[in-house]
Amino acid sequence: MKPIFITIQLLLISFSLSAQIGRTYPDGHGGRVFFPFGDISFADEVVEFQVGDPGPIEGYGIPEPILGIPDYTGDFEKKYTTLGYGGSLTIKFTDNILYDIPGPDLYIFEIGPDVEPVEVHISKNGNDWINVGKTGGGLSEVDISEYVNESDIFRYVKIVDVKDGKSGRWPGADVDAIGAIGSSINFQLSSSVLFDFGKATLGEDKTELKSIGEKVSEINGLTVIEGYTDNVGSQESNIDLSKRRAEEIRSYLINNHNIDEGKIKVYAFGEKNPVADNTTEEGRSKNRRVEIIVFPNENEERKGVVGTWDAGKWGDLHIYRYGDKIAGWYESDGGEIVGELTDPYTIEGKWVENGSRKECDSYVYDRNHWGSLKLKFSKDYSTFTMFWGYCDSPADEKGLEGVKK
Ligand SMILES: [Ca+2]
Ligand SMILES: [Ca+2]
Ligand SMILES: [Ca+2]
Incomplete structure (x- = not known):
């Protein structure tokens, strides 16, 4: 009998090396959160949605806006999902997984002035669930360590509104995105x-x-x-x-x-x-x-340039690291930095802001205010000197100095 050959395209879901670069994302409350695997860390599919009762006004009780990176920027954009009173929503990660790393593993991007709590459950298969606690009280991150074993792989997250607020046009929690900080490809x-x-x-x-x-x-x-x-x-x-x-x-x-x-x-x-x-x-x-x-190599050295520096008019600069990839942000206007370590004391990359004196012809992270950046650290990392330039021009302008906090 003739063997049957079937060729079907490889299902390699939206993987690209650039998406793998770590980045910080706005937490909805003025700060930013670091995700070592960048854009792939976020929810990929809606598995189930049970809107609460009462539900929100028309157009907000739909589940899709919860997928992907946090993208809510203004009051009336339909970029988040309102669960409704007692509502629940289950998502799946497909190009990434959730697992336990040191510190927080999961981040629920709730929006609005009051963080309305949700109960968080995780699952390997979508059937057997582990309750890993609640968000709320200003805390949107979840550490799953006490509920799981080392290198357990989770692909499902369910959030359930805990019936805190029944009134208003948007009853229940309003969630922009769900991301795995403890993530892998x-x-x-x-x-x-x-x-x-x-x-x-x-x-x-x-x-x-x-x-x-x-x-x-x-x-x-x-x-x-x-x-x-x-x-x-x-x-x-x-x-x-x-x-x-x-x-x-x-x-x-x-x-x-x-x-x-x-x-x-x-x-x-x-x-x-x-x-x-x-x-x-x-x-x-x-x-x-x-x-x-x-899984990323846990023994990797991630010290040195990691931490918070007082960076003068930039305000506090927070720097994170995954391997040689660097991401960070500064508190004065929420500007971002992204780049890599070119030697143990030098970060080379870009700064990106919402506004600056010059507009570039091209966009970085959807913004045309950006430029080149170089940070040179002292041998004990207590200080750095910044060099910068607008857009594609080299980072040869001496800028502010930073002092480790
Ligand atoms: Ca994903
Ligand atoms: Ca953890
Ligand atoms: Ca969203």
Whole structure:
């Protein structure tokens, strides 16, 4: 019998290296929050929405505005979701996952003068839930550490309004976005691309797998490979097939990308946790997949330039670091910095503001007020000197000095 070859495009969901760069995002209350994995850290899909009773006025009780990066800037923009009194909303991460890192792991971007509390639940599969506490009282971040095990992977978050405020046009919590601070990249690969039908031997075309292998080796942390199938066939045979396929990918990564054997874990889920409807061929094809999650290397040195500096007329400058990538913001007008460490004492990158004396022809983070930036730190990091320029011109203008707080 002739073997059946199926080619379906790789499901590599909106991954690009630039989106991986860490950035700070407005917290809705005058500050900013650092997300090491940048834009991919935020919710990707709405799974379920039960608007509360009473609900909000027309146009606000819809779930989609909660997806993606926090984007609410003004009073009447429909860029947030009002839960309504007792309402609940479940989202899923698809190109990233949530896990426990030191400090807060999850951030709920609630808007408005009063932070209306929500109860937060997380889940690995969308069925079994762990209550990880409440936001509120000015606190919008959640630390999941006391509820989970190390490197547990979560893909679902459910928020439930705790019935604090019944009145008004927007009863219940108003949420702009949900983001995983403790986040990592999730690659989703279609088995049809990697394997011949029903087989666990890698096919000829390894182009995409190779490019993922390069990224995995670049991140150089713990790698988890999860095998999944559709629901055709017995549960045992599906577990077995998903296991053999995940192990084949594991061998490929070890043999071709020098990934340390001890740093790869394999899990076989068979037909569990479907991502699509198993009653259609299209859905079954999406469910036949391998997911690869790479955790950042925790032992990485992240000190030095990290902290808060008194930066004169800029106000306090907060600097964060993920690997050699740098992000920060300053309190005077919420301007951002983004860049990288070019040596242990030098940050080179850009500043971005809402307003400055000059407009550039191009945009950085949707703004045309930006320029080049260089910060040179003293050997003990107690001070820095800033150099800057407008737009594309070099950072050769000497600017303010910073003193570590
Ligand atoms: Ca995401
Ligand atoms: Ca934590
Ligand atoms: Ca939003």
